[in-house]
Amino acid sequence: MREMVKKFSTATIFDKKLIIIYALNVSDYILTLLLLNSGLFAELNPLLSIPINNFWGFVLKCIVPLGLLLVVRHRLRDISTKQIKPVWYILDFTIGLYAIINIFHVFWLIMTTFYLIPLTEQIIARLSSGG
Numbered sequence: 578m579r580e581m582v583k584k585f586s587t588a589t590i591f592d593k594k595l596i597i598i599y600a601l602n603v604s605d606y607i608l609t610l611l612l613l614n615s616g617l618f619a620e621l622n623p624l625l626s627i628p629i630n631n632f633w634g635f636v637l638k639c640i641v642p643l644g645l646l647l648v649v650r651h652r653l654r655d656i657s658t659k660q661i662k663p664v665w666y667i668l669d670f671t672i673g674l675y676a677i678i679n680i681f682h683v684f685w686l687i688m689t690t691f692y693l694i695p696l697t698e699q700i701i702a703r704l705s706s707g708g
Contacts, residue, residue: 591653594668595646601675606638608682615689 612618656664 588654591664591668592650594672595650598668598671598675599643599646601672601679602642603639604679605675605682606635608679608686611686612682612689615694617689617693618685 609620613620653664
């Protein structure tokens with residue numbers, strides 16, 4: 578009974594971590610699109626540099642990862658007690674990495690909105706007025 582409860586609680590925690598990873602993935606996609614639309618940024622991921630602004634970008638960034646996470650979720654149901662800790666660290670690392678990427682996106686979105694675009698507009702206005 579105790580082993581079953583422990584396995585259930587571990588699976589629930591893994592589910593929450595996978596949901597967090599997917600939410601961070603989708604927010605990464607949305608924030609990337611916002612930054613790309615500013616015209617000041619380019620996609621660095623070579624797999625997504627071409628199709629990110631169309632349907633295939635959505636499929637590659639949102640649908641495929643959802644399918645992969647569902648496969649991972651299914652596989653996590655049968656892991657042994659010995660495998661829990663390494664998987665836990667991998668999920669935490671992935672969450673941390675995506676969190677850092679999202680923090681950078683938010684930082685650059687704020688900088689673009691409140692500093693870079695107004696600064697560019699000021700420079701253009703000065704240049705067009707003659708100095």
